[in-house]
Amino acid sequence: MSQLPRHAVLPLPHLHTATLAIALRGGSRYEEREEAGLTHFLEHMIFRGAGERAGLPELMEAFERVGSEPEAYTSEDAITLVLELDPARLREGAELLADVLLRPTFSEIEAERALILEERLERVDAEGHPADLEDLAMGLAFAGHPLSRSILGRKSTIESVTPADLHRWRERLVQRENVALAVAGPLEPGEAAEQLAPLAALPAGDALPLQPPLPPASGPRTTFHRAEGPQTELRLCFRAPGERDPAFPALCVLVDLLDGGPTSRLPRELVDAGLAYNARAELVALPDGGLVALELAVAHRKVGEALETLRSLLAGLTEGVGGAELERAALRRGHRERLERDDARNQAEWAARRLLYDLDPDPIRARAAEGAVSAEAIAELASTVFAPENLSVAGICSRPATRRAVKAALANW
Structure with missing residues (x-):
């Protein structure tokens, strides 16, 4: 074997x-x-x-x-x-x-x-x-x-x-x-x-090398595709630690606090408040780096207010996370772990990907590492990740005034 x-x-x-x-x-x-x-x-x-x-x-x-x-x-x-x-x-x-x-x-x-x-x-x-x-x-x-x-x-x-x-x-x-x-x-x-x-x-042979290294972050940067539509679509990406980084479990918890369930910050403060039709967070994970990607679909006239709310929301994470919020994240993590135990496909795909980059393929240990993350570690990581130099923003909108509103809002970051 x-x-x-x-x-x-x-x-x-x-x-x-x-x-x-x-x-x-x-x-x-x-x-x-x-x-x-x-x-x-x-x-x-x-x-x-x-x-x-x-x-x-x-x-x-x-x-x-x-x-x-x-x-x-x-x-x-x-x-x-x-x-x-x-x-x-x-x-x-x-x-x-x-x-x-x-x-x-x-x-x-x-x-x-x-x-x-x-x-x-x-x-x-x-x-x-x-x-x-x-x-x-x-x-x-x-x-x-x-x-x-x-x-x-x-x-x-x-x-x-x-x-x-x-x-x-x-x-x-x-x-x-x-x-x-x-x-x-x-x-x-x-x-x-x-x-x-x-x-x-399968023939004996080496793995493709993980090259070239990722470029340094150089934000904040913006790009827009001009397209007609009733909404502005934005994807804000923050450079973040990779899967091999000891801070990666804290990063997983941080993304969960943003969009792990109906009581997490993005749905509560943007969607439920009527500022955005859609607001979600995604972790793009690579072995040597990654992105925290935040997507918004917003009426043109609400772009500035939605981005200011988002900025305030992220700043709040750098100031600390309360025990009740961490408890809700732990409950969601427990629900996901039970679901994963009933999902052979999810477990096999996850483990194969982890092994491919020499990472621990055991999902139980991964969840345990997330459970050990402290509020202090989350705040420290949020301060690092949500720095302006880590930010790049891609948008789809047709209106010059909306693009100016996006750039004006980002100037406050």
Whole structure:
């Protein structure tokens, strides 16, 4: 079993199905400019036939015999394959996924190319300029770094990718040290590891290096896409510690205090108060850094007031968090932990991602670390994260007066 990639077995004996997740380093972080979008294209093609099952229909029939339809998705720094299946057929599922990784046929590339080009249309305007709020925000927060590029890549790249390009890129990603896998469900760890044996056939090779380093924060910065609409959409991103940082558990608690439930700060002070139709917080977590991203959808005339309320809300976190608020966060954390124990897919995906970057894959220990975070640690971290130099703001709005209101509000930060 030493030839298996890094792996974890998460026993959930009360469940009736299992999930196998395989994560590989990839995505925009590891792509050169001329390669941008290759991981995402590979994601689309990965189930278009493998081995003797030369096409998509034959391969899907085989997957249906062991479980559900397999899925794949791409993030900034990984591509993940997921299969929910009958626990008794884990070996067959592992054989199929090994075939997909080692012997893909990449059939019907033109059909998939057309789908990717359609997908790209959802993220650009009529002239082909970036118009997706998350893409705009990443481009600003990590300007000049590969992370600033959309995971879909440029139209010219999508139009020119060949099966040979995909095979070359797959060979770079499918290396034993560049892969991590996790299986969760009603499984005994020793037996489950044996059933994963087909994945030991992955070739020996190193992980892609975590390069280049993230650029220094240089905020506050703004960018706007001009588009007609009844609201202004904003995504405020603050540079933050990464998953390997000892402060990461405190960061998870901080984001929960912002938007962990109906009594957390964003819904209570912005949505319930009638200042914003939508207000949410998201943690973009990378091994060596991350973003606390705050999204607002606001009527044009309320932008200034909403941003001032948000500034005051964040400043309050730097001054301290009360015991009652921390207690509510602990209750939410307990609810999530119980939900996770009933969700094999969530646990397998999370553990595979953690293993991929040499992090502890045990969710119980992760929740315990969050539970040990003090109010003082949260206030200290908030003071660091919500500093103006960490801030970048992407917006979608058509009105010059609204853009001026955003910049005026940010001047007070």
